[in-house]
Amino acid sequence: MDQLDAITLLYLSKHWDGTGSLLDCAHTFQQTKAELQAALREDNPLPKRIADGDFHL
Helix, strand or coil: CCHHHHHHHHHHHHHCCCCCCHHHHHHHHHHHHHHHHHHHHHHCCHHHHHHHCCCCC
């Protein structure tokens, strides 16, 4: 489990109401993790700039 998975699980443990099937939970986890990844990229654009080749020293 990586740090992003742990943060996502912690968030869901506080905000998910527990209803639905295991598959629903898995989809919620994936969606929440994707939203968190996007928010983190927006907050710190350096990794994206490096991956895109835009970063210069």
